[in-house]
Amino acid sequence: MNSSTDVQGNIFLRIRIDKTSPIPAYAQIGEAIRNLLKPGTIPPGTPLPPERVLCERLGVSRMTLRQACDSLEREGLIESHRGRGTFVAPRRMQKKQQEMRSFTEEIRSRGLTPSSRLLVFRSIKQSGSDLDFFGLPETEMLYEVERVRLADDTPIALERIHIPQYLCPNLDRFNLAANSIYSILEENYGLRLAHCTEQISAALPTKPQRQLLQSPSNGAVLVVNRRTYSDKQTPVELATTTFRGDLYTAVVHSVRGSQP
Amino acid sequence: MNSSTDVQGNIFLRIRIDKTSPIPAYAQIGEAIRNLLKPGTIPPGTPLPPERVLCERLGVSRMTLRQACDSLEREGLIESHRGRGTFVAPRRMQKKQQEMRSFTEEIRSRGLTPSSRLLVFRSIKQSGSDLDFFGLPETEMLYEVERVRLADDTPIALERIHIPQYLCPNLDRFNLAANSIYSILEENYGLRLAHCTEQISAALPTKPQRQLLQSPSNGAVLVVNRRTYSDKQTPVELATTTFRGDLYTAVVHSVRGSQP
DNA sequence: TTACTAAGTTGGTCTAGACATTTATACTCG
DNA sequence: CGAGTATAAATGTCTAGACCAACTTAGTAA
Numbered sequence: 001m002n003s004s005t006d007v008q009g010n011i012f013l014r015i016r017i018d019k020t021s022p023i024p025a026y027a028q029i030g031e032a033i034r035n036l037l038k039p040g041t042i043p044p045g046t047p048l049p050p051e052r053v054l055c056e057r058l059g060v061s062r063m064t065l066r067q068a069c070d071s072l073e074r075e076g077l078i079e080s081h082r083g084r085g086t087f088v089a090p091r092r093m094q095k096k097q098q099e100m101r102s103f104t105e106e107i108r109s110r111g112l113t114p115s116s117r118l119l120v121f122r123s124i125k126q127s128g129s130d131l132d133f134f135g136l137p138e139t140e141m142l143y144e145v146e147r148v149r150l151a152d153d154t155p156i157a158l159e160r161i162h163i164p165q166y167l168c169p170n171l172d173r174f175n176l177a178a179n180s181i182y183s184i185l186e187e188n189y190g191l192r193l194a195h196c197t198e199q200i201s202a203a204l205p206t207k208p209q210r211q212l213l214q215s216p217s218n219g220a221v222l223v224v225n226r227r228t229y230s231d232k233q234t235p236v237e238l239a240t241t242t243f244r245g246d247l248y249t250a251v252v253h254s255v256r257g258s259q260p
Numbered sequence: 261m262n263s264s265t266d267v268q269g270n271i272f273l274r275i276r277i278d279k280t281s282p283i284p285a286y287a288q289i290g291e292a293i294r295n296l297l298k299p300g301t302i303p304p305g306t307p308l309p310p311e312r313v314l315c316e317r318l319g320v321s322r323m324t325l326r327q328a329c330d331s332l333e334r335e336g337l338i339e340s341h342r343g344r345g346t347f348v349a350p351r352r353m354q355k356k357q358q359e360m361r362s363f364t365e366e367i368r369s370r371g372l373t374p375s376s377r378l379l380v381f382r383s384i385k386q387s388g389s390d391l392d393f394f395g396l397p398e399t400e401m402l403y404e405v406e407r408v409r410l411a412d413d414t415p416i417a418l419e420r421i422h423i424p425q426y427l428c429p430n431l432d433r434f435n436l437a438a439n440s441i442y443s444i445l446e447e448n449y450g451l452r453l454a455h456c457t458e459q460i461s462a463a464l465p466t467k468p469q470r471q472l473l474q475s476p477s478n479g480a481v482l483v484v485n486r487r488t489y490s491d492k493q494t495p496v497e498l499a500t501t502t503f504r505g506d507l508y509t510a511v512v513h514s515v516r517g518s519q520p
Numbered sequence: 521t522t523a524c525t526a527a528g529t530t531g532g533t534c535t536a537g538a539c540a541t542t543t544a545t546a547c548t549c550g
Numbered sequence: 551c552g553a554g555t556a557t558a559a560a561t562g563t564c565t566a567g568a569c570c571a572a573c574t575t576a577g578t579a580a
Contacts, residue, residue, distance in 0.1 A: 022571095024533060050560060061535045063323065066562090074334075082561040083543030098358040100514035135350070195515040202462035202482035202505030220480035220505070222462040233336040233349065245462030245480070252458040252512050254360035282541095284563060310530060321565045326532085342531045343573030 012049075017058055025060050027190045029068035037077050037088060044090040048078065051086070071192075098253050100196050100228075103149050103159065103241070104180035112151040116177045119212075120146035123165060133227055134164055134235045141165045145176060148212055149241075155213045157243040167191060167236060185236070194231040200224050200250055205242065213244050220245040270309050277318055285320050289328035297337050297348060304350040308338065311346070358513050360456050360488075363409050363419065363501065364440035372411040376437045379472075380406035383425060393487055394424055394495045401425045405436060408472055409501075415473050417503040427451060427496060445496070454491040460484050460510055465502065473504050480505040 015032040017025050036042070048054065055065050069086065072078045080086045107114035124144045126136065134140070142162045149157040161181060163171070168189045176184075185191040205213065205221045215221070221242050228237035243250075275292040277285050296302070308314065315325050329346065332338045340346045367374035384404045386396065394400070402422045409417040421441060423431070428449045436444075445451040465473065465481045475481070481502050488497035503510075 026533080052560085061537090063536090063564095064534055067533085080561065081543080082541065083559075085543095085560060098512060098514040100516045193516045195513065198512040198514065200460055200482070200510040200512060201508070202480040202503070204478060204480050218464060220462040220464050222460070222482075232333055233339070243462070248461070250460040250512075252358065252460060252510075253455065254358045254458065255455045256360045256453045286563080312530080321567090322531095323534095323566090324564060327563085329531095340531060341573080342571065343529075345530060345573095 013054070013057070015058070017060060023190055025058075026064050026067035026071075029058060029060070029065065030071055031187065033068070033072055034075075034077065040091065042088050044088050046088045048086040048088070100193070102180045102182035103157065104183070107149075107151045107156070110151075113153075114180075115150045115153065117148040117150070118145070118177045119148060120144060120160075121172060121176065124162075130162055130238060133238050136164060143168070143171050145171075145181070147176065151247075154247070155244070156247050157241050158209060158212055159239060159241045162238040163236065167234075181237075191236060192231040193236060194229055194233075196226050196228040196237075198224050198226045198250075202245070203242075209242060213242075215244050216246065222248060222250065224250065270307050273314070273317070275318070277320060285318075286324050286327035286331075289318060289320070289325065290331055293328070293332055294335075294337065300351070302348050304348050306348045308346040308348070360453070362440045362442035363417065365442070367409075367411045367416070370411075373413075374440075375410045375413065377408040377410070378405070378437045379408060380404060380420075381432060381436065384422075390422055390498060393498050396424060403428070403431050405441070407436065411507075414507070415504070416507050417501050418469060418472055419499060419501045422498040423496065427494075441497075451496060452491040453496060454489055454493075456486050456488040456497075458484050458486045462505070469502055473502075475504050476506065482508060482510065484510065 013032060013036065015028070017028055019025065021028065049057070051062055051065055051069070055062050058065065069078065069080065073080055076089055078086055079089045101109070104114045122144050123141045126134065126138060126140065126142055130142060131138070134142075141164075143165055145159075145161045145163075147159045147161075148155050149159055163181075163185075165171075168185060168191075171184070174184050174188065182193060186193060201223050202220055203223050205215055205219070209215070209221065210219075213221070222245050224239075224241045224243065226237070226239040226241070227235065228239070230236050273292060273296065275288070277288055279285065281288065293308075309317070311322055311325055311329070315322050318325065329338065329340065333340055333349075336349055338346055339349045361369070364374045382404050383401045386394065386398060386400065386402055390402060391398070394402075401424075403425055405419075405421045405423075407419050407421075408415050409419055423441075423445075425431075428445060428451075431444070434444050434448065442453060446453060461483050462480055463483050465475055465479070469475070469481065470479075473481070482505050484499075484501045484503065486497070486499040486501070487495065488499070490496050
């Protein structure tokens with residue numbers, strides 16, 4: 001028994017939909033259930049209330065609720081069975097795909113405490129690789145964010161991010177020194193990041209980079225160029241992260257495919 | 261102009277929905293559009309008819325049509341833009357599983373010709389990380405192979421490989437300068453390589469490394485430590501490859517996981 | 521011409537139902 | 551007790567609208 005389940009063992013949602021919010025109702029419902037299931041404290045197989053019951057409780061129509069449940073099912077969080085009901089999905093641990101993580105998540109998974117120092121936040125015009133990647137009209141503006149990323153208060157990396165402004169208007173409202181950009185995009189703008197490509201190379205730091213990283217004079221840096229896409233295949237982020245070579249190692253899992 | 265587009269250049273659907281079929285209407289519509297776009301003959305950016313028009317033409321309600329379009333959009337085949345319309349999507353990189361490839365395969369996929377210069381081939385005792393990784397009794401011997409790897413006759417990387425001798429007895433029979441180790445293991449010893457983990461870091465080359473790589477004096481190197489496993493989870497190979505930072509970039513595809 | 525404005529178009533979200541299909545359950549009949 | 555059957559419950563599909571928000575375009579005024 002869990003505080004998130006009722007007497008019958010059904011999962012229980014304590015949320016109220018804000019119909020005046022610009023965030024659609026289905027997104028609010030999806031986020032609520034996602035957060036409920038995220039900790040993994042609710043055992044797989046636990047039933048959700050029937051759609052019609054949940055609809056009435058949340059005050060939305062069934063199509064709206066289903067829009068939320070559809071994406072949760074695509075994400076593998078819940079399972080629906082016609083005639084039986086909807087249930088918390090079993091945790092399938094086939095991690096066959098390389099997982100994309102933010103710096104924050106990456107550092108936390110190594111048992112360290114991530115933080116940031118904001119260096120630059122501004123609006124810029126597109127140039128160079130931005131145009132190729134985002135494929136936006138030249139009038140579209142981007143946010144440029146530069147941060148020093150720290151782990152346990154030691155500078156580990158410099159990060160420069162470009163994000164189209166239309167995807168996250170008023171991004172300056174958020175505390176970029178304290179929060180993961182990924183989580184801001186996902187939780188506050190409803191963007192669902194889906195996949196990314198990273199190009200990893202080695203280089204020597206420039207003098208300002210070395211100073212910001214407090215890097216030893218004989219150190220190399222690991223440069224990661226990341227291109228991030230949303231679940232709608234929209235280019236979301238173009239980022240360059242420069243890690244101290246002596247403090248950071250990128251880890252990659254690969255699987256053997258069929259060979260030509 | 262294309263036979264699948266009308267006079268205005270809109271894509272044109274010649275399908276009729278069979279409402280008596282057990283296949284849902286949205287699935288029929290999705291399949292039809294999918295098949296239309298599959299050949300890739302319709303240029304990206306070609307508009308689809310507006311939803312309301314398509315609805316009437318197909319005799320379905322808008323929600324049904326959108327159910328079809330939603331999944332097409334998730335698959336990256338079409339793009340919808342509020343206020344503008346729906347268009348054939350540009351062909352973007354498909355998100356795929358990170359593939360494990362040998363140096364030979366990697367270089368070939370970049371359109372270059374790989375080759376090798378054998379530096380060292382010998383039997384050695386296990387030591388240090390070998391013991392952890394292979395988990396073999398200390399009496400077991402390993403092969404150690406060191407090679408300079410070249411692409412179009414330019415030195416790109418130094419590679420040092422450790423492989424347990426029991427997995428590939430008489431490995432010296434093969435021409436390690438000309439062949440991919442992976443292909444030798446797979447084709448001649450029946451080993452099925454399944455997956456690997458790589459740790460990628462940046463460093464400065466030692467003097468002998470710099471000489472062998474003919475690296476510029478101010479260059480960094482990309483160091484890749486690879487642990488390879490067979491399909492039976494047997495540790496097969498422990499390798500360190502040192503790439504010239506100015507000539508090589510590692511590429512990684514990642515996907516956003518739904519579970520922590 | 522240029523800049524602003526208004527109208528129209530388009531996709532995004534949502535409703536309140538309807539019927540279909542699958543599954544689980546309770547009941548009846550042998 | 552067991553087998554088949556009716557019934558209820560649950561999700562799956564679909565409709566015919568509605569309003570909203572974003573974009574395009576045509577028209578107007580400076």
